């Protein structure tokens with residue numbers, strides 16, 4: 045059993061079809077009852093380690109194999125002397141699977157109090173196990189089971205989800221319905237399911253633990269949980285004789301009237317990420333020199349700088365750009381060697397099909413592009429709703445990357461970094477301290493600066509971007525206080541970790 049935070053190396057993530065295949069092969073390879081026995085024992089061990097002093101335990105068990113695992117854990121908890129109430133949920137006419145019936149009998153024999161379709165939480169319980177539904181969850185949870193989920197969520201103490209928090213789609217990280225278990229810990233079996241790490245997955249899982257159950261995970265992954273090695277690979281020391289020209293020019297094309305701050309945040313982030321020279325080109329109006337960052341230079345209309353300059357710089361377009369961003373895109377899409385598009389640059393792409401066509405043509409000329417949409421910006425690009433994007437973030441990011449021939453960061457909890465024809469990364473760092481204005485501008489600026497320093501390097505662009513997303517989230521994870529991490533402070537925090 046291991047705790048999953050940020051793995052050292054990329055860790056395979058699976059969708060539910062792959063999980064089912066793995067489960068079927070594992071079941072066929074061992075005598076009946078072996079896996080449920082291992083799953084139940086692992087669950088009970090983790091529960092006791094997390095809540096060693098809990099006297100009263102509540103085990104919620106559904107009608108399927110998830111319920112079987114939970115009831116097997118109930119057996120171990122009862123045998124270890126805990127006072128166990130196991131509430132089993134099976135609708136009229138719906139029988140529980142044989143494995144669950146066997147574990148139920150074992151739990152009863154060990155002294156557990158068994159209740160049927162009773163959602164009331166026992167008094168004084170400090171440990172609750174959610175084994176209502178796992179990957180077999182097929183529809184919104186309703187009725188007594190839904191009441192039990194709400195009761196589970198109200199338990200003050202350890203709330204351990206078995207395999208998957210009930211009501212969460214472990215393949216996508218989406219939920220259907222209002223009753224979704226809110227665990228403090230989730231012990232997932234056999235493999236890591238992608239939906240535990242993105243969408244609302246992280247919010248419902250709490251800490252994530254993996255019990256491989258002595259089964260070799262031989263399914264090809266559908267995505268990677270981004271490992272720390274990505275960021276470490278970016279930490280190449282500066283050669284003694286290198287000069288600022290070695291780290292390239294970053295052009296920040298951003299900042300309509302009233303949004304100069306976004307431009308400044310992006311430019312400062314590019315500078316801190318290591319770009320050799322950073323030029324800021326405001327889209328509207330003017331701004332005095334930033335006396336606290338005199339390293340920044342301002343130039344007019346850099347989008348018209350011509351093929352020679354744009355063909356060597358790394359350009360960011362869009363942060364706080366307003367409607368003015370659209371007019372800058374035709375020359376940038378045609379001439380910029382390396383182009384990052386954020387915020388209003390993305391909205392302009394979504395609104396004008398000819399710009400999207402120009403974006404697709406860049407790949408054929410060897411020009412690379414990074415897009416950094418949040419879910420609503422992604423929805424505009426995909427001509428759907430933000431809810432539809434969030435319903436399957438991995439596939440939304442991949443569709444955008446494949447269609448627009450760009451590396452795409454779909455931001456939010458568990459940011460997805462997709463590239464054409466490659467498996468997506470899911471980022472394991474970050475938290476809601478980043479839900480503050482301007483943190484996206486910092487991300488886009490840092491990607492631009494980082495890319496500028498690695499312009500000639502052999503690192504894949506997808507890995508470089510995923511490493512920056514990881515650093516951005518890690519800075520928030522290191523933020524000890526409650527409340528937001530303000531965007532300007534985020535730059536300093538990233539610099540300390542870079």
Ligand SMILES: NC(=O)C1=CN([C@@H]2O[C@H](COP(=O)(O)OP(=O)(O)OC[C@H]3O[C@@H](n4cnc5c(N)ncnc54)[C@H](O)[C@@H]3O)[C@@H](O)[C@H]2O)[C@@H](O)CC1
Pocket residue numbers: 067071079080083106107108109110111113141176177178179180181182183184185186189206207208233234
């Ligand atoms: N079979 C085994 O030995 C193993 C089983 N495992 C566990 O088994 C789970 C998968 O088992 P199952 O395929 O039986 O699936 P589940 O136990 O997740 O659920 C399937 C059952 O729930 C019912 N159901 C689905 N949605 C419902 C809803 N909204 N309201 C009420 N009932 C609903 C279904 O009709 C079915 O009876 C995994 O998530 C994992 O917890 C793993 O531990 C791996 C090994």
Ligand SMILES: Nc1ncnc2c1ncn2[C@@H]1O[C@H](COP(=O)(O)OP(=O)(O)O)[C@@H](O)[C@H]1O
Pocket residue numbers: 387418455456457458459473474475476477478479480481482483484485486487516
């Ligand atoms: N709950 C969260 N967990 C992890 N990351 C988050 C969370 N909320 C926001 N973020 C991150 O913060 C950044 C916000 O970007 P964005 O929405 O573009 O904001 P802005 O436009 O104000 O800069 C993104 O990198 C996003 O992934």
